[in-house]
Amino acid sequence: MAEHLILKNGVVFDPMNGIDGEVMDICISDGKIVEKAPANAKAVDLKGNAVMAGGVDPHSHIIGSKLNVARVTSPEVNRHHPYPATSKTRSGVAGIIPSSFATGFLYSAMGYTTVVEPALPATKALGSWEEIEDIPGLDIGLLPLFCNSMITFKYVEEGDIGGLAAYIAWTLKKVGGLGVKVVNPGGTYAWAYGKNVCGLDDEVPEWDVTPRSIMTGIAQAVQDLGLPHQMHFHPTNLGRPGNVHTTMQQLDAIKSVKPSGKKKEVVHLTHMAFDCLGVVEEGMANWKDVASGGLIFADYYNKNKHFTTDLGQITFGQSMTMTGDGPFQHSLYLLTGGKAKWSNIPVDVELPGGAGIVPFTFEPKSPANAVQWVGSLEFALSIKDLWRLFLSTDHPNGGPFLKYPLLISWLMSKRQRDIWLEMVHKFAVERSTIANIEREYSLNDIAITTRAAPAKILGMDKTKGHLGVGADADVAVYGFNPEKTDLGKNPDLILKHFAQAQFTFKGGVQVSKNGIVAKQIHSRVHTTHPKLNEALSARIDRELEEMMSKWFSHSFSNYPVPARYREHLEIPRVIDSTSVQA
């Protein structure tokens, strides 16, 4: 039951509509932002508060079996972080991998209203929909993985991009996906053989495909379908010193993909902090010689407009690494001398070889960790166009999403960076240019990189990431007066206010106040339903039944997520993909 509201006198930051710190009223009716609220609207005086659209996080691992394996194998990370029940809200745990209810509440408390789970093994989608039932207060999207599937390989091998596109369209509809995720294309498959890939043209066991043909094939299929979100891409060679060069090679390879929609970008490179490590001059590609790749990559970013990215910032302290990149996770386990608790989850044909999980602590005094920390900050502070970037910690890989206020403080406050540079290993200064960077993000810059840009990157900018008429009434109010508060000089205030929004409204419903969530509302799930032409649709039904019956261990008819788990949550967006040829 959405209310009619007028949020009065707040200082509004709405970069999508060109509003940078203006005092104005926001009118809300039936869950939407409207020109004028009905006469019976309730007025809320927000004088002296900052107002932004609800936060949008397109890359945060909050759903799926990998989370559960991590929670089960590491109960100690949640043991001291209880989240008590109230008469209106459910209980849980709130450590670095919070339980489902707590996940929703913690996001609401920070002013976030849209979160995308970026790694869905499609065969396990039913479980994800069940989990969403218990994650309140958010708009959610799921990105199924297509990168190491034998079905993808078959179409790529045959150069059949139409078939590949149809397989993607079919899967998005049947399991309820928003977009397409690619993780270490070919590498996770090779992990079923105990191997990995690193070069663009490396062989993938048993198949005549390469990382290059898989990544360009899928990126093209996404464009041909006209999906709102470009291919969401975790490259090969994750977490290897010097990988900034191979990452740029991969992005270069994807340049050949023709954009088909309104957007120029054909790929989203995710968690660049893990993909863009440099090495010192004359150095070797090892951790001893690691250097920031931030400046090199910022230069590439400034010159090449065909991609977007997010930070995947590491934030120090305990984290939980989890990726669909099985061989990377194994190498991380080896890096701990085989001491870490290493988990590996193969998920049948979608992800042979599997995802991996390794608990990891990023130490400020570790030279390697300090360099990785500084690289992504150096990048973020050196790029020109913030509309192709969003802030993330790749929760819970670089640290939990609860550390976003800390990340914001590093970007907004030179003083905060200087304090931290004192605490971390000296290589952070010696192997980057961070100490010389004076730039501080403005509140407008933060509104871009935590709301407007991520909504655009997801292709959801009609209703998300802004406060213009027609947008969903997702609003975050922060309890400081931007006209009187110098956040750059007071980084502690950044930590305080961005951790606890004064108010969070989701779809016009006030879900939290002063960081305390007092309302538990169902989340909604945004999905994309590409409509294929009849010939292609008939063909893909036939071909998938044949392949899935042969390759899957369960029945073809039991693959889709039944309507009973979806219809009360799902907001499908039908797109016209009939131009993809059979």
Added chain:
Amino acid sequence: MTEVGNTFKDIVCTFCGCLCDDIIIEVDGEKIVKNTNGCAISKERFVGHMENRCLQPTVKGNPVTLEKAIQRAVEIIASSKRLLIYGLSSTENDAQREAYRLAEITGSVVDNTTSVCHGPTILGAQESGETTAALAEVRHRADLVIYWGANPAAAHPRHIPHYIRQPGEYIKDPKKDRQIWLVDVRETTTTRMVDRFLKINPATDLEVIQTLRALIRGTKLDVTEVGGIDIKELEEIATAMKTAKYGVLFFGLGLTQSWGRHRNIDAAIRLIQDLNAHTKWGLMPMRGHYNVSGANKTSTWVTGYPYAIDFARGYPRFSPGEYTAVDMLARGEPDAMLNIAADPVAHFPRAAVAHLASIPVINIDPKFNMTSQLAEVNIPAAIAGIECDGAATRMDGLPLYLKKVIDPPDGVIPDRDILRMMIKSLEKVMK
């Protein structure tokens, strides 16, 4: 739709953790008449679904209406200071989720049957992680499959014939290209189905596993035999494991509940992790109750923990040995118990059952079991996957949708709805 007349295809069998989903069920009027593809147990479960049914709610043995039974149950729960909620592994996910809600509002302990089956598996994984496997991948790739302390021929009858002794994409001939071995302390019905049987002495699992780890690491051991097996044979086994292309270790309660318990599993996980330095290996517990994996899963996403959870402080705390059902009962701690889809009286040790006999027990189950004999309140439930729908999780983590093929008996409703009625009534009482 898969329904053709009165025939239902691709039905999931809700007996064991295999969740075979290729079952064809034929219904004639109000009776299930045929189960095609299912094992003997599956056939009995479907065709015999009406046998031994509890059809009438009772309080102290007297027939009552469902509402009266719920009312008495709510009285017991509301007046209890330390309620134990237990079972949940033979029901679908939504019923489990309602049970956690009930535990939360009443400040109770909720535990599932994991604590008496693969609880040690989870404790082992908390030491070392979990390098799991998936059944399709095993079928396509595994050239060496080892069962350890498991007897699938009896407990998971189609595990070998349906998932393992089948051709896969890269294993064309499952008899020639794939070796199936069995490690156990005695010959079982599975022995006849495997290519090699290794009989080890009871209570030596840990030694044998650690020996294999040492041999795989290239250590020479100055012994002639371990666990009753000649060291030469163990060396040969270690070499075979290292040189397999893709190996998988399925283990049962013979490993988790025998001498060494979670230490056995910890060692087995480390063995598999060590092997991944040489080739590809995974392991998988042979989960018994059809949805015990689901119970761990739902419990974990809702509370953060897989079993043994106390809500007394208004938030979940996890402590196996403390909040596990057997330990609580043996200490005489609970003053009431709500049992859902399990039979603790049949399976728990004497001291635990003795305490159960002294407290009010509410029992929700489709059938009469030993716990119903002792329960003050018995409430019949519909059988998930036959008489109502739901979701469950296969032993390798794959979620599957359970379909309804026939109406439940008159007046009998799903576990989740019984629990929702209790919660609704409790919320009024507790206001």
